[in-house]
Structure formats: C-alpha cells, structure tokens
Amino acid sequence: MRGESEVPFSDDGFKIPVAERVKRLPPYLFGKINKLKYEKRVAGIDVIDLGMGNPTDPPDPLIVEKMTEAVSDPRNHRYSVANGIANLRKEVTARYWKRYGVRLDPDSEVVTCIGSKEGFSHLCLALMGPGDTAIVPSPSFPVHVYAVMLAAGNVIELDCREPDQFLSNIAYTCEHLYPKPRVVVVNFPHNPSATVIEQDFYVELVRLARKYSFMVISDFAYADICFDGYKAPSFLATPGATEVGVEFTTMSKGYSMAGWRIGFCSGNSEMVRALSTIKGYYDYGLFQPVQIAAIVAMRHCDAAVDSIAAEYQQRRDAFCGGLERLGWEIERPKAGMFVWAKIPEPWSEMGSIDFAMKLLDEGGVAVSPGRGFGEDGEGYLRMAIVENSQRLRQAVKQIGKCLKSEEISAE
Template sequence: MRSESEQPESDNPFTIPVATRVLRLPPYLFGKINALKHKKRVAGVDVIDLGMGNPTDPPDPMIIEKLTEAVADPRNHRYSVSTGVENLRREVGKRYWKRYGVRIDPNDEVVACIGSKEGFSHLCLALMGPGDTAIVPAPSFPVHVYAVALASGNVIALDVRDPEQFLANIDYTCTHLYPKPKLVIVNFPHNPSATVIEQDFYVELVRLAKKHGFLVISDFAYADICFEGYQAPSFLATPGAFEVGVEFTTMSKGYSMAGWRIGFCAGNAEMCRALATIKGYYDYGIFQPVQIAAIVAMRNCDAAVESIAEEYHRRRDVLCDGLERLGWEIERPRAGMFIWAKIPEPWAQMGSIDFAMKLLDEVGVAVSPGRGFGEEGEGYLRMAIVENEQRLRQAVRQIGRCMKQEVEQP
C-alpha cells in the first residue's frame, strides 16, 4: 500500500514499457474460465475439473521412495548440471533403444529439461529470431504458438486433423513462401484433437525437411498413453530424423510425475547443443533427487506406465459412453488424455467459450473451449480424462442436467 508521499504527483502516470515480445502475445482465452473456476471453489463448489491435462494419479511408490532417500543425502542439494546428470541421460538413451530401436548418444544427443514445455520454449529461443517463421499444428496447443512468438518468430498454423493434407500444406507453404519456414512443429498424439499418425507420416516429413531445409521439433508428450494396441511412433525412429530435428518426451503423463517437472530433448546434436547453451545461461538444472528418482522410474516402472494407460482407457470409455447417451457425436481417441468433443446443436451456436462458461457456472464442470486452441477449435470442447471413473460419471450427469435445462426453457 502506498504512503501519502508516494501518491502520483501528476495526471500522467509512469508507464512500464514491457518488451514488444510480450505485447505480441494474444489474449489468454482461458482466463475467464480460470477466474470463474477459482471463484466457484472459493465459494465451496465442488468443481469437476476436466479442463487441464493435470494427472491426479500418484507416481509408483518406488519412485517416491527413491526421491525420499535421495533427498536425505546432503550431497544432492547442490546445484546440478543444467543438461541433466549423465546416468539420467544414459537412461533416456536406453529407453529409446528398448521402445523404438533408436540409438542415442547420451552425451551429445540428450538434454534433460525442467519439463518438456520449458525445453521446447528455450529451444525456440535458441532457433528462432525476427523474420523467422514456424509452421505449427492447428488446433494449437498454446505453447506451440506462444514460444515462437516469444522468440520473435512468426507463426503459420495449418490444420493437422487430416495428417496427409497437413503434409501437403507444409509442402505447398514451403514452396510458395519466401523466406521459407525455418521450423515445423509436430505433436502426435495431438493435443487437443487427439489425431494420431503412423511411421510413414514421419518418413514424408523428413523428406520434406530435406527438400525445403526446415528443422523439425516433435512434441511427443503423450507417447505413453495409447489404447487398443495402437503404439505412437517416434519421430526419431525415422531414417534421417537425426539430421533434421529433435523430439521432446516427458515423465508427466505415463509416470504421473507432472509436478516434478522433468522431460527430455533428444535428437540432432547441434539442436541439443543450442538448447544446452540457452539453458546454461538460464538455469542450474533439475533438483538432483528428482533426476535420481526418474532414473529408477525408467528402469523399473514399465508396469506402472502400462497400468496408467489402461486407467486412461477405462476413463475414455466412461466419458465417451456417457456423452454418446446424451446425443454427442464422439470420435474415440486412440491415444492421449483428452476427448475432443464436438458440441451438439443447438448449444454449438453459443460458441465454445460461452458454452464452457455455462457448464462451469450452472453445473460445476470445467472444460476447455476449443476456441482457446485457435479458430480451428471452435465448435469443440477439450475434456481431460484426469478424474476417476465415478467423477466422470457425475460430470456426465451434470452436463446432461445443464443441457436438459436449456431444452426446457421456453
């Protein structure tokens, strides 16, 4: 609180000239919903939160035990290495070999990140600058757009829901735009639309990268959450991928370690070196006990990862079954932790933001409006299957009550 002597002396207040990169950021379209969600919770409303992909399941007890043990060791409280300790990077290489048959040099081709979002954002800062352009998938996970904007780059968003057409549009854009895009960002399984691809998609992407000279960043955050026999392919398993790009993975989803903030960048050595350079100036690495626990997780907790995927599969079916009974047309995702649900008529006419606000305000169910992921997302809601099955059934009942009230209004 200001004292009397600190009150403004004139009618012309002092202005804070924030950087142009901040002014370039678009309005945060989830702000209204987050504010109402907070207000509801303060008022004691039990909000069923399907808005954020924030896992509610705890990690395997073995991981927590190792963290506790490592925290008790005073040697682990010093600054760590910004790129991750060697044993952790080596374990990432082993996991890629075991799961995808990909050989990775842990010294030059892996960087540990404070969550993949941090690594992705800092890699954009290392690669992009004024006048550079990135192609991003649309509907767009916000960081794929904002990280490029914060790096002073330009964004071209191309609809990703038809992967073959997405590739054709990349080729067309690169052929007709000058200067050509410097970077192409891909994200499969896709957030928010849950679109998936097969390995041949990456074969064509690598061919286009070499043809047009662009770099590739693959955001592989949902690699561990696949259903009904589908296995999400790794970009790095494609011949030539290491020449043109990198891939980000995370322990947030499959290992339920979201708040631990640990992810990885792997692939092209020069791109990894550029990221490591930026990180060397910005941070002192991940808390070492977290890295030690992550090593144990990757070595010993494959069964826990499979169990988590099975749990998300059951939740997917509970939510989709319920919405279909209410008359929603649902395309069941083969991977990921989101349902990309087309809003039925007449509620679609409200717009996704207003309909999401209605669900939260009237029946206490929080969802993400499709418009928050760009123009291509309008008409859809993204629903995270992070609540347990009982809560998801309750969410369906409350959504149905909201829709019934609308129908019964004169």
C-alpha cells in the same frame, strides 16, 4: 527544478514500458473460466475440473521412495548440471533403444529439461529470431505458438487433423513462402484434438525437411498413453530423423510426475547443443533428487506406465459412453488424456467459450473451449479425462442435467 530532458509522471502514475514481445501476446482466453472456477471453489461449490491435463494419479511408490532417499542425501542439494546428470541421459537413450529401436549418444544427443514445455520454449530461442517462421499444428497447444512469438518469430498454423493434408500443406507453404519456414513443429498424439499418425507420416516429413531445409521439432508428450493396441510412433525412429530434428518427451503423463517437471530433448546433436547452450545461461539444472528418482522410474516402472494407460482407457470409455448416450458426436481417442468433442446441437451457435462457461456455471463442470486453441478449435471442447471413472460419470450426469434444463425451459 525539472530539467528539460526529464519525462514527467502522468496523472495516473508511472508507466512501465514492457517489451514488445510481451505486447505481442494476446489476452488469455481461459481467464474468464479460471476466474469463475476459482469463485465457485471459494464459495465451497464442488467443481469437476476437466479443463487441464493435470494428472490426479500419484507416481509409483518406488519413485517416491527413491526421491525421499535422494532428498536425505546432503550431496544432492547443490547445483546440478544444466543438461542433466550423465546416468539419467544414459537411461533416456536406453529407453529409446528398448521402445523404438533408436540409438542415441547420451553425451551429445540428449538434454534434460525442466519439463518439455520449458525445453521447447528455450529451443525456440536457440533456433529462431526476427523474420524466421515456424509452421505449427492447428488447433494449437498454446506454447507451440507463443514460444515462437516470444523468440520474435512468425507463426503459420496449419490444420493437422487430416495428417496427409497437413503434409501437403507443409509442402505447399514451403514452395510459396520466402524465406522458407525455418522450423516445423509436430505433435502426435495431438493436443488438443487427439489426432494420431503412423510411422509413414514421419518418413514423408523427413523427406520434406531435407528437400526444403527446415528443422523438425516433435512434441511427443503423450507417447505413453495409448489405447486399443495403438502404439504411437516416435519421430526419431524414422531413418534420417536425427539429421533434421529433435523430439521432446516427458515423464508428466505416463509416470504421473507432472509436478516434478522433468522432460527431455533428444535427437540432432546441433539442436541439442544449441538448447544446452541456452539452458547453461538460464538455469543450473533440475533438482538432483528428481533426476535420480527418474532414473529408477525408467528402469523399474514400465508396468506402472502400462497400468496408467489402461486406467486412462477405462476413463475414456466411461466418459465417452456417457456423452454418446446424451447424443453427443464423439470420436473416441486412440491416445492422450483428452476427449475432443464437437459441441452438440442446438448449442453450437453459442461459441465454445460461452458454452464452456455455461457448463461451468450451471453444471459445475470445467472444460476447455476449443477457441482457446485457435480459430480451428471453434465449435469444439477439450475435456481432460484426469478424474477417476466415477467422477467422470458424475460429470456426464451434471452436463446432461444442465443441458436438459435448458431444453425444458425452451419448450
């Protein structure tokens, strides 16, 4: 017989009571597009995928050769250390000094991450809890919002496409919110909008951080991909930055090592220590051959990084030029691997998700709808220039044909 304290099974099976943090996550807005993309590919239809910032270029052969050599050494197959091997952390500090004139302590101000996305998420766990608030840039790269939510924090999204106004809104929020925000996240060059800033932006941000006692997390993922002579400034190059915050960098973009999953958190020693503590409980460190290959990459492959940036600039020009000829309003990005494009008339009323579905279903081109990056992204598309120039020109042709046929049918 069943005791009175037992919970009976429902007619439709056992119910799994997932955690509240999972229930707080909204439905995945890219789900419909990914499903259609998968169905088309299974059917043998060629889809030009500009939806994800997933580099298609291979790493420099020297990096691959070092990886192969390191994998052949049986000593490298043991658990590594959670914060990264010492020589790799030293190489990160050397690169910061060479590129930005920033001095860092490799033992206390750098930690290796399994990609910057993992590091950012675990840092939110280390810094935030119930009732804490983070200001994040909008339109928002999803992890900037959901990592805070998974840490039980609250999110305030502020439009960052006008950087001076973004700073003013940060100050206004700090003045009028109680308790004041605990963390401010910045991401320049920005994903998805490709907005860029100059060093004076960070000077003011550090001043605000001191005044209102918030911590800064700079997501500097697109540091290496800059165009037309623009050089993205590092937050850590600002006087006083290491007193108030940290910066995440990654080898995914400039070194074309996205699948290798290697990034770094550098800056304030207490924030780095907090992240290292969390990682000590969650993982045993990155596969050591990847770390060894990353050392060689940073020491010897600067020319390859410059070459990758030049390649992305050529792709940008090919793709944007084609869209401009179709009549699209395009602001050519100065950095990053995305074109942030306003949906042209007369299709703007469709909404970005439906328009993206149209381009995929009828044009065979997958893009990311701006709505997937929050309300401020509605009316725009994010298109990754990860394919070669010829393939991007073909994407433009297919987009043009798709929209032209719609115009003809309307007539």
